Amino acid sequence: MGKPTGFMEYDRKLSKGLAPLERIKNFNEFHIPLSKEEQKIQGARCMDCGVPFCQSGVILNGMTSGCPLNNLVPEWNDLLYNGNMNQALKRLFKTNNFPEFTGRVCPAPCEPACTCNVATSPVSIKENELSIIENGYKSGFVTPQPPKVRTGKKVAVIGSGPSGLAAADQLNKRGHQVTVFERSDRIGGLLMYGIPNMKLEKDIIERRVEIMKEEGVTFITGADVGKNYKASDIKKEFDSVILACGASNPRDIKAPGREAKGIYFAVDFLKGVTKSLLDSDFNDNACVNTKGKNVVVIGGGDTGNDCVGTSIRQGAKSVLQIEMMPKPLENRTEDNPWPEWPKVLKTDYGQEEAIAVFGHDPRVYESTVKEFIADKDGNLTKVKIVKLCSKYNAEAKRFVMEEVPGSEYVVEADYVFIAAGFLGTEEYIAKAFNVELNARTNVATKEGNYQTSTEKVFVTGDMHRGQSLVVWAIREGREVAQEVDEHLMGYSNL
Structure with missing residues (x-):
C-alpha cells in the first residue's frame, strides 16, 4: 500500500488537459503530466484495502471490473509513493508489456473497481502507471534486453x-x-x-x-x-x-441510400487521417477532409468519439453523433453497484470539444439512421433520422429498440462515419x-x-x-x- 491514511489526507488529482479550443489546433497529445512529487502523493492514496479489486480483472454483469492484466497496482503505487521508481517499473513489467500504451488509451476498469470509491474518489491508477513507465524511459531503465539463449524455434x-x-x-x-x-x-x-x-x-x-x-x-x-x-x-x-x-470486419448500417458517396467506416476515416498526418503533415491531401462540412457520426463509443474529435480538428461545420441507446444517468443505480463498471454518462474529449466549438453536446440518444439521401450525382446531402424507444419483445424475451412512428427528421450531412463496432x-x-x-x-x-x-x-x-x-x-x-x-x-x- 501507499500511505495508510493517504486516501483521507489527499484528494484525487489528475493531469491537466489543454483547453478544448486550444488543443483542437493540432493533433498532439494534450495532457500535461503532474510533477513527480504530485504523482507520488497520488500513489499515497492507495489504501490498505485488504482485497484489491483494482487488479481482479473479472466479468461482473457482462462488464469488466478491475484490470484483466492483474496488474500489481497496490505494490507499484507503494513503490511510487516511496520514490523507488526502478522497482516500481519492474513490478509493472511483471504483468504488462506495454504500460506506455495502456497508460494512455485504456479505459481503466481498475479505477471504478478501486475500494476508495466506497467513500471517496478512486486512486489515479492509470496516470500513476503512465508516470512509472515514462520515468523509466527518461531515466534509462527501459533498455533492450535480448535473450541470452535461443531455442532454435x-x-x-x-x-x-x-x-x-x-x-x-x-x-x-x-x-x-x-x-x-x-x-x-x-x-x-x-x-x-x-x-x-x-x-x-x-x-x-x-x-x-x-x-x-x-x-x-x-x-x-x-x-x-x-x-x-x-x-x-x-x-x-x-x-x-x-x-x-x-x-x-466493421458492422454496416443497411439503410436505404447506403451507396451514396461520402459514407465511410470510422476505422477507414481515422486510418486515412493518421496516415496522411504521418506521411506528409496532411500536405498530400490523401484523407477525407471534413473542413466546412456537416458530419454525422453513427455510434456512441470511443471510436465514434474519436471521429468527433478528428472532425473538429479538421474544421467541420457541424458534428452530430447518433447513439441508439438511452442517455445514461449521471450516477450509479442500485442495480449497478461497486465494483461493477459504472453505467453512467461519460463526456469524452471529442464531445467536450464539440460543446466548446458548437455550444452543445453533439450526441442524440435513442436514435438511428432511417435513410441516406443523395443528390443527382450520388453525393450524400442529408440523413433521415428516426427516434427509438425500448419495448419488450415477447418472442425474443428481451427489450429491443423500436422506431417511434412519425418521429423522423432530416439533417444536413456531407459525410457519415459509421462507428457501430465490429x-x-x-x-x-x-x-x-x-x-x-x-x-x-x-x-x-x-x-x-x-x-x-x-x-x-x-x-x-x-x-x-x-x-x-x-x-x-x-x-x-x-x-x-x-x-x-x-x-x-x-x-x-x-
Whole structure:
C-alpha cells in the first residue's frame, strides 16, 4: 500500500488537459503530466484495502471490473509513493508489456473497481502507471534486453496490434525467433491507425518497436497474409503461427441510400487521417477532409468519439453523433453497484470539444439512421433520422429498440462515419489458414485455449474474443505465448 491514511489526507488529482479550443489546433497529445512529487502523493492514496479489486480483472454483469492484466497496482503505487521508481517499473513489467500504451488509451476498469470509491474518489491508477513507465524511459531503465539463449524455434505472428506485439515480446524473451507480419505500412495495428494521434502519438509506438527490434524481433510490413503472402508458405517455414489480426470486419448500417458517396467506416476515416498526418503533415491531401462540412457520426463509443474529435480538428461545420441507446444517468443505480463498471454518462474529449466549438453536446440518444439521401450525382446531402424507444419483445424475451412512428427528421450531412463496432474476423484470413469460426465469426477454440482447428496455428486478441479492450488484448497475447511455448518446448516458464 501507499500511505495508510493517504486516501483521507489527499484528494484525487489528475493531469491537466489543454483547453478544448486550444488543443483542437493540432493533433498532439494534450495532457500535461503532474510533477513527480504530485504523482507520488497520488500513489499515497492507495489504501490498505485488504482485497484489491483494482487488479481482479473479472466479468461482473457482462462488464469488466478491475484490470484483466492483474496488474500489481497496490505494490507499484507503494513503490511510487516511496520514490523507488526502478522497482516500481519492474513490478509493472511483471504483468504488462506495454504500460506506455495502456497508460494512455485504456479505459481503466481498475479505477471504478478501486475500494476508495466506497467513500471517496478512486486512486489515479492509470496516470500513476503512465508516470512509472515514462520515468523509466527518461531515466534509462527501459533498455533492450535480448535473450541470452535461443531455442532454435521460429514463430510467426500475423498482425501487430497490442495482442500480437505482446505475444511476440513474450516469445522473443523466451528465446524463440519471432517474425511479425503486418499488412499496413507501419507496425501497431489499431494502436497505429485506429487510435488518433491526440490519444496516442505514434512515436510512442515506434519507440517500443525499436526496442523489440534490438531484442531480436523481426517485423515485416506490407505483408497481407492470404493475399500477397501465402499462408501455406508461412506454415512450412515456422514451427508455430499466431493469428492476431483483430476483429476487423466493421458492422454496416443497411439503410436505404447506403451507396451514396461520402459514407465511410470510422476505422477507414481515422486510418486515412493518421496516415496522411504521418506521411506528409496532411500536405498530400490523401484523407477525407471534413473542413466546412456537416458530419454525422453513427455510434456512441470511443471510436465514434474519436471521429468527433478528428472532425473538429479538421474544421467541420457541424458534428452530430447518433447513439441508439438511452442517455445514461449521471450516477450509479442500485442495480449497478461497486465494483461493477459504472453505467453512467461519460463526456469524452471529442464531445467536450464539440460543446466548446458548437455550444452543445453533439450526441442524440435513442436514435438511428432511417435513410441516406443523395443528390443527382450520388453525393450524400442529408440523413433521415428516426427516434427509438425500448419495448419488450415477447418472442425474443428481451427489450429491443423500436422506431417511434412519425418521429423522423432530416439533417444536413456531407459525410457519415459509421462507428457501430465490429463483427469479427475477416473471411479471407480465416480461409487462408483454414481455421473454423464460431457463431460470432471469431476464430473457434476450446474454452480457455488458443489452439485453432488447424495444427500449430493459434489465435489471440480480438480475433479470438471479439472487439474488446487493449488490456484484454495484451492479456491474451501473453496467454497465447505461454500456450505456444508449451507446444514448442513441452513446458513453459513464461
